[in-house]
Amino acid sequence: MYEKFCEYVANRRLLGESDRVLVAVSGGIDSMTLLDLMRRSLVGRIGAAHCNFGLRGEESDGDQRLVEAYCRDHGIPLHVERFETEAEARASGESIQMAARRLRYEWFESLCERFGYDRVAIAHHADDSAETFFINLLRGTGLRGLTGIGDRRGRIVRPLLFARRDDIAAYAASVGVPYREDSTNATLKYLRNRLRHDILPRLESASGNRFSRTMEENIVRLQQTQRFVDLYVDRLRARAFVRPEEIDPAALDAECRAFELYELLRPYGFASETVADLAELLEEDGSRGAVTLSGKRFESLRWEAVVDRGRILLTERRVEPFRDERLAEDDPRIEWLSPSDLPDSLAAPSNVAYLTADALKFPLLLRRWREGDWFIPLGMVGQKKVSDFLVDAKVSVPDKARQGVLVSGETIVWLVGRRIDDRYKVRQDARRVVRITL
Numbered sequence: 293m294y295e296k297f298c299e300y301v302a303n304r305r306l307l308g309e310s311d312r313v314l315v316a317v318s319g320g321i322d323s324m325t326l327l328d329l330m331r332r333s334l335v336g337r338i339g340a341a342h343c344n345f346g347l348r349g350e351e352s353d354g355d356q357r358l359v360e361a362y363c364r365d366h367g368i369p370l371h372v373e374r375f376e377t378e379a380e381a382r383a384s385g386e387s388i389q390m391a392a393r394r395l396r397y398e399w400f401e402s403l404c405e406r407f408g409y410d411r412v413a414i415a416h417h418a419d420d421s422a423e424t425f426f427i428n429l430l431r432g433t434g435l436r437g438l439t440g441i442g443d444r445r446g447r448i449v450r451p452l453l454f455a456r457r458d459d460i461a462a463y464a465a466s467v468g469v470p471y472r473e474d475s476t477n478a479t480l481k482y483l484r485n486r487l488r489h490d491i492l493p494r495l496e497s498a499s500g501n502r503f504s505r506t507m508e509e510n511i512v513r514l515q516q517t518q519r520f521v522d523l524y525v526d527r528l529r530a531r532a533f534v535r536p537e538e539i540d541p542a543a544l545d546a547e548c549r550a551f552e553l554y555e556l557l558r559p560y561g562f563a564s565e566t567v568a569d570l571a572e573l574l575e576e577d578g579s580r581g582a583v584t585l586s587g588k589r590f591e592s593l594r595w596e597a598v599v600d601r602g603r604i605l606l607t608e609r610r611v612e613p614f615r616d617e618r619l620a621e622d623d624p625r626i627e628w629l630s631p632s633d634l635p636d637s638l639a640a641p642s643n644v645a646y647l648t649a650d651a652l653k654f655p656l657l658l659r660r661w662r663e664g665d666w667f668i669p670l671g672m673v674g675q676k677k678v679s680d681f682l683v684d685a686k687v688s689v690p691d692k693a694r695q696g697v698l699v700s701g702e703t704i705v706w707l708v709g710r711r712i713d714d715r716y717k718v719r720q721d722a723r724r725v726v727r728i729t730l
Contacts (some may be wrong), residue, residue, distance in 0.1 A: 293455065297329045300454040304443055307411060313338045313449075314368040314400060314409040316659075319355030321471040322415040324362070325450055325460045328469045330413060331366055339369040341403055341412075343396050345377040347388070348475070355472050362470060371407075373399055384617060387663045392701040397448075404447055413597075421472045422507045423487050434554075434564075440511040451601045456504065457496070459513045476478060525555045532556055537606035541574050544614065549574060560606060568698050572602075591688055614661040618655040618726075627727040631718075634725060638718060642709045645698075649724040657699040658708070658730070665697060667704040678707060685710065698728070 301307055315330050317323045317340045330338050342359045344352050356372060363370040421440035423473045428437030433633060443450045452460070480486050481497040496503040507663040532543035533556075544552045549603035550571035557567055570590050588599040591609070598605045619626060628649070638646045682692050705716045708730055718725055 293459055294329060295348060297451065298333055301333070301451050304724065306444060306449040306451055307334075311337065311410040312408060312622060313411045313413050314407075315340050316396070316398055316400065317342050317359050318415075318474075319358045319472045320415075320474055321464050321469070322417060322452065322457075324359075324469050324471040325464050326413060326415040327362070327368070328464075329451070329465065331368060331626075332623065335705065339371065339386050339403075339409060341371045341375075341400060343392075343399065344374040345392050345395075346374060347377055350587065351472075351475060351624065355410045355474075358470060358472050369407075371403055381662070382660055396463050401447070409470060410447070411449050412447050414448055414450050415452055416450045416455060417455045418459045418504070419488070419492075421453060422504065422512060425507065425511060426491070427483055435514065435518055435521065438511075439515045477543065484500075487672055521555075525552075529556060530550055534603070539604040539606070541602070541604060544574075547573075556685065557592075557597065557606075560597075562594040562595070562597065563588065564603045566590050566592065570599075571597065593693055616660075617658040619658060625729050627729075629724060629725045629727055631720075631722055634718065640727075643730050645706045645708075645712050645728050645730075646718050647705055647712060647726050648718050649726045650722060650724040651700070651716070652705070653701040653725070656705070658696055659699065660693075661695050661697045661707070665704060667697075667707060667711075669707075669711045670714045670717055672714060678704070680710070681707065696730075698730075 313330060313334060315323070315327050315338055317327050319342070322632075327338075327340055331603065340359065340363050343357055344356045346352055360370060360372070362368075375392070375395050377388055377395065379390050381388045381393060403409060404412065425438055425492050425560065431437075438566065441450060441453065443453045463469070477481070477485060478489075478568065479681075480489065493501070527545070532539050532541075532552075534540045539556060541549075541553075543625045550568055552576075553571050554562075554564060554567045557570075562570075567590075573588060590597040594609060596607050596609050598607070621628075634646070640646065661678045661682075663679060666675045667676050669681060678695075678697065687695065695710075696708040698708055703715075704713055706712045706728070
């Protein structure tokens with residue numbers, strides 16, 4: 293495998309003759325194998341970077357100790373950073389996975405600038421690319437999401453994309469590469485693991501063990517097609533942007549307007565549904581985007597698109613991160629009532645909630661909602677994910693980022709401003725009631 297590794301790196305021209313490379317190392321078999329191969333092929337020109345996200349307690353610390361020992365034994369410069377990932381996710385409004393990814397790559401970039409690394413090597417391999425294809429296919433994606441994982445992007449290179457997981461395991465066993473297993477890799481809770489351990493092995497068996505090779509060939513063709521599309525979009529961007537952050541809709545093709553508009557707005561983070569609404573407005577208002585409407589606004593998390601006198605103007609917007617708060621029993625926003633004090637109707641403004649206080653555990657926590665949160669909306673029997681509730685309510689992306697939940701213990705009692713949990717509604721047998729105003 294060492295020879296194949298060197299051949300792949302050379303043929304794909306992933307590294308220059310004098311490049312200094314920062315190797316991202318988690319402690320798992322893939323990244324430890326990559327580090328070993330890079331150590332052998334680029335003597336004296338590598339460093340290692342290990343992120344401890346603190347998400348698995350002692351297991352995360354054990355990963356760090358393994359990487360530290362290997363680098364110490366082989367004289368490899370090692371950079372280690374511990375992140376407060378959960379706190380960062382709450383502050384930024386991202387999922388933990390997205391926050392960890394952003395923190396990781398921002399740190400890699402800072403290390404390159406500070407220590408003079410030319411490339412960052414990541415240990416994705418061929419099976420990762422196939423899994424990514426199916427994850428994106430199941431979630432719904434355009435062509436770009438079906439191209440798997442590319443072997444280069446800016447400073448990032450992926451020298452193991454030629455190898456299968458079995459190849460990596462065989463190499464690690466043959467030369468004694470130490471590694472640790474992430475316990476979360478075995479659970480079928482995550483879609484990637486279900487694909488890895490169940491679905492893709494069945495497809496491999498059903499195809500007479502040709503599935504993996506066929507997938508590699510398909511992904512190469514899709515990547516070539518995407519490169520062709522990217523060239524077209526670059527030329528379109530030069531025509532359509534008459535000024536920075538100003539698009540002339542007349543430059544769009546009427547038959548491909550939605551697709552072209554999505555590609556132009558993709559770097560600004562607009563959801564496909566939002567772009568579809570904007571494209572529909574252009575279609576309704578005039579042939580080939582001859583827009584006469586003004587003032588219509590469309591939002592992404594950080595940008596706003598405004599239709600103004602025949603042009604689409606893009607302006608950056610600021611979204612303040614949601615800050616956690618704790619509400620004690622004597623918080624001035626909480627009013628304690630007896631059932632006899634209640635008004636005839638509990639209909640209230642959206643910032644007010646009446647709750648049965650008998651089962652509340654103080655202090656209550658006011659925080660931003662997270663992926664995986666669920667509650668039982670008032671009037672319903674079964675539980676519902678907060679993310680699904682917000683989608684069904686057609687809540688905009690910026691408003692989702694600002695959406696708070698009020699939590700008692702581990703239970704959401706109020707999706708603030710929208711719906712209380714049915715289990716905490718005021719009942720006739722309630723002994724204590726609170727009126728909360730936020």
